[in-house]
Amino acid sequence: MSPSLGPRFFAKARDIGMMEEGNVWITTNGMTNSFSSSSSVDIYNMQGVLGIKTNVPNTKELENFRARWQTKFQQDNPTILHGKLDVFGLWAYDAAWALALAVEKVGGTNFSFQKMNSSHNYTVWGSLEASQGGPELVRELSGTRFRGLSGDFSLINGQLQSSTFQVVNVNDNGERGIGYWTPQNGLVRNINSNTNTKQILYF
Incomplete structure (x- = not known):
C-alpha cells in the first residue's frame, strides 16, 4: 500500500469500526517511514497501528x-x-x-x-x-x-539493504518506538552499540 493511500485506508477502517479493540494492524516499511510527516488527523485515524521502519542512526x-x-x-x-x-x-x-x-x-x-x-x-x-x-x-x-x-x-x-528496523506504535500525537529488529538478534527491545546491551522483545 502506498504512503499516500494509507491514511485514506485507515480513515475508512475507522469509519466502519475496524480500528476498535480486537483488531490489529501492522504496516510495512514503506508506509511506516512516512508516519513522521502524517497530519494530526491521519495520526488519530491510525491509533494503535504497529509498524516497522528503517532505523536511521542519529x-x-x-x-x-x-x-x-x-x-x-x-x-x-x-x-x-x-x-x-x-x-x-x-x-x-x-x-x-x-x-x-x-x-x-x-x-x-x-x-x-x-x-x-x-x-x-x-x-x-x-x-x-x-x-x-x-x-x-x-x-x-x-x-x-x-x-x-x-x-x-x-x-x-x-536493492538497498537495511540492517536494522525499528518497531513503532502509533499513539497519542505520533509514533512511539517499542523495539528493534536485526538480522542477528531478531526482535529486541534496546540496541546500545556502546555496551552491546540487548533485551529480547516480547509482545
Missing part, C-alpha cells in the same frame, strides 16, 4: 545535514512551514553519493555514447544515446559500500 553528520537542509528548504519554500527531511530524502542523497563514487572509480573518460536502435519511428527514441560504460558502472555501483547519512549503504540484487 549522528553528528546527520544533525548537521538536517540543519543545513532545513535552512535551504525554508529559503526555497517560504510558504511551507513544516517541511521535513524523511528517510526517503536521505536514501536519495546516499544513492547520489554512491553513484558519484562509482563514476569516480570507473573514470569519466571511459564513457562513450551510442545512438539507441529502435524498431519504432518515434523521434524521441532516435535522439537518445546509451552509455557504453553502463554495465561497468552498474558492477561498480553494486559493490559500493560506505557509511551514509541513512546508515550503512550497500546494494544486493539492486
